[in-house]
Amino acid sequence: MAKAIRMTATGGPEVLEYVDVEVGEPGPGEARVRQAAIGLNYIDVYFRTGAYPQTLPAGLGMEGAGVVEAVGEGVTHVKPGDRVAYAGRPPGAYAELRNMPASVLVKLPDAIDFDTAAAMMLQGLTVQYLFRRTFPLQGGKTILFHAAAGGVGLIACQWAKALGVTMIGTVGSDEKAELAKAHGCTHTINYNKEDFVERVKEITGGKGVPVVYDSIGKDTFTGSLDCLSPLGMMVSFGAASGPVPPFSLNELASRGSLFITRPSVFNYTAKREDLDSMAADLFHMVESRKIVIGINQRYALKDAGQAHRDLESRKTTGSTILIP
Incomplete structure (x- = not known):
């Protein structure tokens, strides 16, 4: 037994x-x-x-x-x-x-x-497919990654730094912000104190980012779309705050012909x-x-x-x- x-x-x-x-x-x-x-x-x-x-x-x-x-x-x-x-x-x-x-x-x-x-x-293979295959990252890119101090997030911080990518990471406390920075996150946003959409626009000079990696779901979904530059990609790979509610595809068109994907590590490793x-x-x-x-x-x-x-x-x- x-x-x-x-x-x-x-x-x-x-x-x-x-x-x-x-x-x-x-x-x-x-x-x-x-x-x-x-x-x-x-x-x-x-x-x-x-x-x-x-x-x-x-x-x-x-x-x-x-x-x-x-x-x-x-x-x-x-x-x-x-x-x-x-x-x-x-x-x-x-x-x-x-x-x-x-x-x-x-x-x-x-x-x-x-x-x-x-x-x-699981966390490492998730970052691998997110950064290497879903939206292949190259040095010089700027990205938004939610939950930057979590298990996936801290691996993402380090992998982004190794690739020469500027990572903007959201966190829930100042302590978690310091942890994410210590692992290579370039900019951190405490969403309990700041509006992450406004901060992303400020950091990027109003341009937004080409890709958002979002494992939070319901609470961050619309804001994440608002952080994207035209033709940007929303990568929704989790729903810690609850599932994303139904939305109109016109939401993607009105924000600049955005792309969206809901990937799973198990499809990528099949x-x-x-x-x-x-x-x-x-x-x-x-x-x-x-x-x-x-x-x-x-x-x-x-x-x-x-x-x-x-x-x-x-x-x-x-x-x-x-x-x-």
Whole structure:
């Protein structure tokens, strides 16, 4: 038997139960992974609350790192004893041991420890596709990135600096502003004290930015559109404040023929060759120390509910991991 977090209903953090589970042999295309560390991400909240539906009872968690114990029929790219990390479906990372699709596993370089890997896979691959593929960034560009002091945000600060990109980041406190700046964010805006649209226009001399990366959703959506220059792109990749309400496409036309996309890391990593190349890019950035993963919170797996409370109340900064 192994310990795991399971939920039989959707709702608040109280639905997360710490239970014993039976983990058998891996089936065809699966691997059994003994997990050393597990990543906590806002997408876990979406699954817990039912915003992202799944069949119950269910596990939770999208990323982790550990050692392969066994592989099922047809699995050749990893073997028992391999150090691996992953970010992918189905949920179920909140566990000491799990059988999972081997297709999402990548071998972990020796220079990257398990805690770092668990803290960076989903968030790091997210920044990789946002900056390299959704709207490929080049030095000299100026961007707006919401939640700059969060797990994704602090990686984005460092990656933007490495690319020579001027990053304007929104934060919720002066302390978070200092944290974002320390990680390479050029300009910070405390949205509890300032109007971020006015500040973006001020910083850019009224031009706006060519791209906005927004994981906040409802509260920032319209303002984000107002920060874009003509033909700019709105990248809405999350909804921490709630889903974006329906809007007229004329809103895009009236602001200068804007583009909008709602991407997901799982679409970008669906092909094995894309996952391998994206992971290699992320590993290179971390191994070269251009990106340092800040693990600012650690919780025991049994305390996953408290971790969710702290995440939702915006008490956390940087990356958070659960330790089995």
